[in-house]
Amino acid sequence: MLDVENLAAGYGRVQVLWDVSLQVQRHEIVALIGPNGAGKTTLLRALSGIIPVAGGTVRLHGKPINGRSVEDIAYRGVTHVPEGRRLFAGLTVRENLLLGAWRRRDKNLEPVLELFPNLRGRLNQVAGSMSGGEQQMCAIARGLMSQPALMMIDELSLGLAPKVVEEIMQRLPDIAASGTAILVVEQDVDAALTVAERAYVLENGHITMDGQAASLLADPKIRMAYLGVA
Ligand SMILES: Nc1ncnc2c1ncn2[C@@H]1O[C@H](COP(=O)(O)OP(=O)(O)OP(=O)(O)O)[C@@H](O)[C@H]1O
Ligand SMILES: [Mg+2]
Structure with missing residues (x-):
């Protein structure tokens, strides 16, 4: 479903990624691990189109998407849960989730609340006042609201206790089964390789x-x- 071939990218003249090839299939959970500064x-x-692709090809469902805008790539079904979550801290959980549903006419919260029942009682709570784990659940749930084909999660475990990481990791197979493949970048290599089917270093x-x-x-x-x- 996602097919990356010989990708090169970086910042200005500084090349960070060299000849990167990877695939993610439908319903698959794939982990991307590597040391700090590796380029994950x-x-x-x-x-996700935030920085330009300098070489190689990125295909989604067989169609090239490199060179397309962030909005276009998101519209085609790629969601990026960034490092640090980037919730709208001053908005409620419900408002954050509804913003994630931008590409859908029906704004049904039910499927994501079934995956993350902890959020059900917190819909009217301001997102910034929740615990780190709850915020990560909210960020993932927001990403799922657009029913993406692929969700990319950067540093799922950042700042979270191992037990909370495990709890969130346990949700990933249900997400993948529901039709959203997952590419997860993770420092907690043990947790990532336990939940993922395949991995790249x-x-x-x-x-x-x-x-x-x-x-x-x-x-x-x-x-x-x-x-x-x-
Ligand atoms: N905006 C930027 N401008 C210039 N260089 C950058 C920029 N962002 C990152 N880099 C450089 O690109 C390289 C890869 O950084 P990147 O953040 O992708 O690594 P990472 O694998 O995600 O690391 P970490 O595990 O610490 O999150 C680093 O050398 C970093 O200094
Ligand atoms: Mg990083």
Whole structure:
């Protein structure tokens, strides 16, 4: 469904991503891991059109989308949950969710409230007053309101306790099953490789490893570099 071939991107003359190829299939959860500064956020930005693609091809459902605007790419079904969540802190949870439904005529909140029942009792609460975990749930729920084909989540676990990360990660398979594939960038490599089916490792702007998440989780190189265990 998402097919990235030999992508190059960066900021001005500084190239950050080199020859990046990756795929995400329908109903799939794919993790993108790698050290700080590897270019993970940059890759999500290039895929969602925030920064230009300097080379290579990005296809969604077989159609090239590189060079298209952020709005157009979002309209075609790609949602980006950015690092730090970017909720409208002064608006209520309901208002944040409804803003996520911009591309739909029916603004039914029910399906996302079924995925995140914690939000049901908080619809009238101002988003900025919720806990970090609740805010991340709200950001993901907002992203789902447009019924995207692909949701890209940057640093799902940022600033959250392991138990909260686990709780949110456990929602991802239901989201994928409901028809939204997920590309998740994650520092919590253990959690990411546990929930994902496949994963890519990005280092210095290059994809250096990829494969089934379970086999990467068992790989000694990954265990040493990202889990600190042999
Ligand atoms: N707006 C920008 N202008 C110039 N360079 C940038 C910009 N944003 C990021 N970079 C550089 O691009 C490289 C990749 O950064 P990026 O944020 O994509 O890494 P990351 O893998 O998401 O790291 P982290 O795990 O810390 O979030 C870094 O060297 C960074 O300094
Ligand atoms: Mg980042």
